[in-house]
Amino acid sequence: MKTNAGRFFEDYRLGEVIVHAVPRTVKMGERALYHALYPARHALYSSDQFAQDCGLPFSPLDDLIAFHVVFGKTVPDVSLNAVANLGYAEGRWLAPVWPGDTLRSESTVIGLKQNSNGQSGVVYVRTRGLNQHDLPVLEYVRWVMVKKRDFAVAAPEAVVPDLAKSVAAADLVIPAGLDFSRYNFALAGEPHRLGDYAVGEVIDHVDGVTIEEAEHMLATRLWQNTAKVHFDATNRPDGRRLIYGGHVISLARALSFNGLANAQMLVALNGGAHANPCFAGDTVRAWSEVLDRAETSAPGVGAIRLRLVATKGAAGALRGADGKYLPEVLLDLDYWALMPV
Amino acid sequence: MKTNAGRFFEDYRLGEVIVHAVPRTVKMGERALYHALYPARHALYSSDQFAQDCGLPFSPLDDLIAFHVVFGKTVPDVSLNAVANLGYAEGRWLAPVWPGDTLRSESTVIGLKQNSNGQSGVVYVRTRGLNQHDLPVLEYVRWVMVKKRDFAVAAPEAVVPDLAKSVAAADLVIPAGLDFSRYNFALAGEPHRLGDYAVGEVIDHVDGVTIEEAEHMLATRLWQNTAKVHFDATNRPDGRRLIYGGHVISLARALSFNGLANAQMLVALNGGAHANPCFAGDTVRAWSEVLDRAETSAPGVGAIRLRLVATKGAAGALRGADGKYLPEVLLDLDYWALMPV
């Protein structure tokens, strides 16, 4: 059997390091496609000149391109037999990805816990994305529920890692040279600086995008994500293709430009839930809630912690009276971004 | 309210200069996407070597990429609340856009005229696209009908600019170095030179393309055009997404290769009307009428003035007995292009 059937729960060992296959060189073509696939307008990722005015050599690739490429490589080894993508934690972007960089991924198994039904278990991995200089550009923890191949195999000792509720502001890595002291608000698109956002403030990002099958498949393939459910209409009994959760992340982040145009660079992923599945034909909207603000050591650069929620249908509440996500909620993401103070 | 609700008629002031947000660096990725989105085959925009044989350092980005990028930036400030896109005039391409250039847009309000119903008005802007050297690459006048937010606001003094019916041949800007004296007609795809086209001649471009939702949305997003009607199927009562008029321009121009393969570079946009809306599922065809011919100062380079008409359904007549565009007419565009003499 030469094809990859994916790993099952009993195939993971605590402490094991998985080298994921297919390194990828990313350049301006990936950036152009990102702009075609998502209504991305953050100026620092759109204009070399704007990025240079912010102290960078030129415009880096969108932080979510880095995320998707690093994540995509892990799919054949981590989530091909996953029943559910349960959560993210302790995610940090550690260095910008420049056009021409080559990315690869490695994951360490940091937790294992078999479910009480004995048919599946939860696998926790800490994944790192590395560039061609073997320097990390991104790391995050993700945990997924994975089926067992053989229910008779004994459960491993349960180890659940102790994960931070959010990345501390002091642990955010600011890209070398970043300087917002000459930040051009007119070209960025909005006048609001960090001080203009109050903790607890909620912003409805107004715009909506109706998703087509071709779009989410182009995107998901671009990240070399091979999960069958995204591409094969015969895979589910209802004949629908499940949209990659990362597609919704990028869509919501791009929509958040309208109200958060100055939340330029992503620096941490504190947590996230894909609350409900998304399908072609859904019209995705987004809203954000300001969770925290912080200073950084870089000139003019502050950090804003945001909850980004994507919905199908009108923006509104997040959870029902039972504490569960409402059925129209697609995504609940908690992240830090850099913003001029 | 941190989000952009767009400007209303009473928000414009005569003479006001609007700096549009989100500069954009365009490179080969945008060119590749342009070739995927439109059946573009003009050799000068396809081959570095062909462009070099025409005296250019390498192949510039398609003139319509420049147009769409410059136009897209104006949408949040000019046409978010537009009821109708009424016309174009005095458009000129002033310099080629090279891969790596960063484009931004500025518009000056040159005319304002409230409608007699007091609920909307016409705004005339002259838009300039500038590159990273602050040199203009494109300018054009556009007028749109914009809603009033508050009908009670008094009408401004009506000022309607005096616009040229067409750009005079003497005012066309020929790219520096352009030389068609060694033009390779075999590689360009057709043997017809300027002298082979007679004023009044009509060319049916034969081919048709059926449009998909994913395609026009990819294109429109690529130009960072944010108009809701193109993306949000819930925006109109009929659940249809209105296709960006510029998508039809690019499609028709690309189709016009078949019969006008040597109309290489666009140098002026004399006028244009988006006669009827275009929707996914429409099969677009195109025909052209030769309106004028002119000499230029560049070696071997002539100019041809063309009417480019896009239709859904068979190519045919333009206007009915009542003088109105026939319902199958999508676009009526008047432009100058450069062609070997």
Place this chain on the structure above:
Amino acid sequence: MKTNAGRFFEDYRLGEVIVHAVPRTVKMGERALYHALYPARHALYSSDQFAQDCGLPFSPLDDLIAFHVVFGKTVPDVSLNAVANLGYAEGRWLAPVWPGDTLRSESTVIGLKQNSNGQSGVVYVRTRGLNQHDLPVLEYVRWVMVKKRDFAVAAPEAVVPDLAKSVAAADLVIPAGLDFSRYNFALAGEPHRLGDYAVGEVIDHVDGVTIEEAEHMLATRLWQNTAKVHFDATNRPDGRRLIYGGHVISLARALSFNGLANAQMLVALNGGAHANPCFAGDTVRAWSEVLDRAETSAPGVGAIRLRLVATKGAAGALRGADGKYLPEVLLDLDYWALMPV
């Protein structure tokens, strides 16, 4: 009549050389689109670093990008009036295509045979793709059935070229510098080397992809292939757009990563049949059969000859009891690829 109506059978002359129009510079944008359009994961075409570890200066463009670009240019001259694409033979990739290369195509008519009905005939062409240094990067023979414009024109003398059943291993051209002696199987994605594949072995590539209209049109346009049937839904009585056979080739080759991740570079196209038409909505799967193995002169580099079959529906048999392709078979391709020994 300035538009191209395409050539008919009686327009071809034996020995005639046709210079195809519209040279094309291909760069990283085309590569990014290739990764978005197909689930392509072969590491040598994904990572500059991996390619460098294999002795190449950087990652070449996918061999099928070269094929599609060269093929696309021939369509207006060879297959615009083709009734059927009958076969391929003696195809060889002669040099890698690097980002920035400019490709053009030339075809020589090497065979002509009118059909007994007097209404059409078979045209055999040997097509060469050339780069900007006038060096060949690809050559192949293709034969198509072409309609006659005027049935009364006398048949030419029938000449059917004597074509090799397959390219001999000794005639395969190995890219200069290629060296698999330090090949990284972990990064490539699978441990299987040439010696692990037995002649006669069949590999089911497991995954399936459901095709959308927008995807195959984006791809086919990207290769500047102008055949009406791919784009114009009004062209066939059933309102369906016929998918470019090359789209199925690329899809099947990309799917074959799962089981053939180390079949890195294509070096010969021995033959191929587009057995049945493919339409949007079809879910494409693929299987391969090992036909032969050979050594090469390059360090660590072997060659594997493969039959690649694409199907709509489950992978299975190829031909029925009558010797004809089963209706679910889309493609039967015979090629040589390079693989570490």
